[in-house]
Amino acid sequence: VWEAWQNGSEQAFASLYKRHVDALYRFGVQFCPDREAVKDCIQDLFVYLGENDRKLPVQSVKAYLFKSLYRLLV
Secondary structure, three states: OHHHHHOOOHHHHHHHHHHHHHHHHHHHOOOOOOHHHHHHHHHHHHHHHHHOOOOOOOOOHHHHHHHHHHHHHO
């Protein structure tokens, strides 16, 4: 899915979001009690990805997303 998104597939980007959003939310509320802030950070993360990181070589998409969310929350 990551490679398809890197090659321009918006459907792959939507799939990437749907695949990870629930796990990212559960992860985020462990570090931030403000659930709305966690949702906002997840949205910010995907907006940033959509605008900037299309060609970023990532070995583990899940690890990249979780680490990025953690950085936004902390």
